Amino acid sequence: MGRSRVSDARFAFRVEATEAAARAATFTTPHGAVETPAFMPVGTHAAIRGLTMPEVAAVGARMVLSNAYHLYLRPGDAMVRALGGLHAFARWDGPMLTDSGGFQVFSLARYRTVTEDGVAFRSKLDGALHAYTPERVMQVECNLGADVIMQLDELIAGGSEMAPARAAMERSLRWLERCRVEFDRLQRDGRAPLGEVSTPHGTPPLASTNDERCAPMQALFPIVQGGVHAELRRESIRGILSTGDWAGVAVGGLSTGEPKPDMYATLDLCASELPRDRPRYLMGVGFPDDLVEGVRRGMDLFDCVAPTRMGRHGTAFTPEGTLQIAKATHRLDRAPLVEGCPCLGCTQYDRAYLRHLFAADEPLGPRLLALHNLAFVMGLLRDARAAIHAGAFVSWSEEWLRRYRA
């Protein structure tokens, strides 16, 4: 089973402390270690929208996420590889993860057709049709070169019935197996077979088909599906664990419209079934209260567009809940967004000025709020981690949630 097994010391997961289901750990990758629980900012197009990587690092991010599907369309995965891979391309030398495009199967449902072979996407750029198969996804993600790469999966809306949820879960398992086989082959070869990879833009000018540079060591994460149906989640996990000794496992298909109690119950179940010595990555969750609930249920890694998107749209996270900065009530408010927050927006500016930036449509406003929200969730998970280490997480989290939701 090749390198999908964690035989290579370049990936490690060391649990340092636990309290109830919550864990504090260190996840090591070829590009460095991440202390968990951790939040990964989303940089779909190899950029955290509006922010620079140094800024993202400055608020505490240690691992960031990019999207294979979007980068495949533009600039093309072979182009990224020819430019030195995702880390060099985006100038991020810490751990990176690429999502496969599975989420786009869901979010861009009206532009694609799913078959057993894969997904046929209609490109947003030029309308061209792209055959996106599990094998192709592995080639793309290998070329991009993130440390952790995700399988192609299929997810369905949160509240879906048993039958469609089962179909998507089972298909995700079959796609996982195809991803695994192709992943093992690519990693065994030591380099991505550039010549086999066609991109929408042909052969990149800087590419050499004789490129001897070794592909970066990568880990493939499977994704648990099954909607909010416990038996399906259980089956999904069993299926995943029977085919490999994965460096980590993701829980997908949540926060897609299902009631929160259903999501939390599903997490409880997944946590109880997943290996304790591997990171659990809860995909697409990133509102502060959901992060705390996720940590409580044994999740280690998170990613979400919420902090950055909400920030760009004028909503700031605070310990007392969300705050819409553009509201007239902040016209004369000299207080920072959050007292004591170390981010640029909070240390340098007051709410009145930030409100003005939004009113005046200045790009600095969205930038500062996105940065603030990232700083907020980073600090939140740092506090959660400290509480776990201190054996005080349960009371800390209850108090925190009470204040946030008041």
Next chain:
RNA sequence: GGUGGGGUACUCAAGUGGCCAACGAGAGCAGACUGUAAAUCUGCCGGUGCAAACCUUCGAAGGUUCGAAUCCUUCCCCCACCA
């Protein structure tokens, strides 16, 4: 003083007899957003009312008409050019 153009809701701006409480845009207000086709999207935006509906509005005042933001008269104000 003369000639021409123009005064529409918070602003800009359509509308030249009924389908007009009045297109559209902006501002303002409220809301949405969870593995990013999102610096995006939605709602409200004269007053009262849940609604039906009623009331008050298109510079002012009169008038014509079944009916006027739209036609006529006078007046006020703004702009351009000519004196």
